[in-house]
Amino acid sequence: MEFLGNNKGSKPSSGNAVSLYRALAVGDLPAAWLLTGPFLEQGKKEKLSASTSFNCGLCLYQLEEYEKALNVLKQAEQLLNTPPDFDMQEKKLFFHAIENGRQTAFLPLEPESEKGLDRYVLIRVRWLAALCLTALERRQEAAPMIRFLNQYHIEL
DSSP states (O other): OHHHHTTTTOOOOHHHHHHHHHHHHTTOHHHHHHHHHHHHHHHHHSOOOHHHHHHHHHHHHHTTOHHHHHHHHHHHHHHHOOOOOOOHHHHHHHHHHHHTOGGGGGSOOOGGGOTTOHHHHHHHHHHHHHHHHHHTTOHHHHHHHHHHHHTTTOOO
């Protein structure tokens, strides 16, 4: 099994971000965890993309590691700052899409389609962070995020 040792200490590549996305998309949590580990180490030294941070947080959430997930999600939110909101027409259609996609909170974000979706990524990051805080029974801390999500007709 020498080939497994060859990746020790190497930086995760953008290809691994896609692999993490795919593992989460098909529900392969063990593979997702193995791909998440190197990103968590890299994230201690340098910033990950918002979508990769979200996907790492999603993996940790699914493993019920809510505190660790929150830390990664906070990094993702910091990267996004405050992107412009949707216009009214976009919002109306977004509300409709959200109503028909209730499991959206648990879907990974595709790393290569992040550009132009900053507001959507922010919504997803805050949604998952609010779910983490709720799971940790820190509802008061989640309250501002829940109010933010309510603007988009998202209820926990």
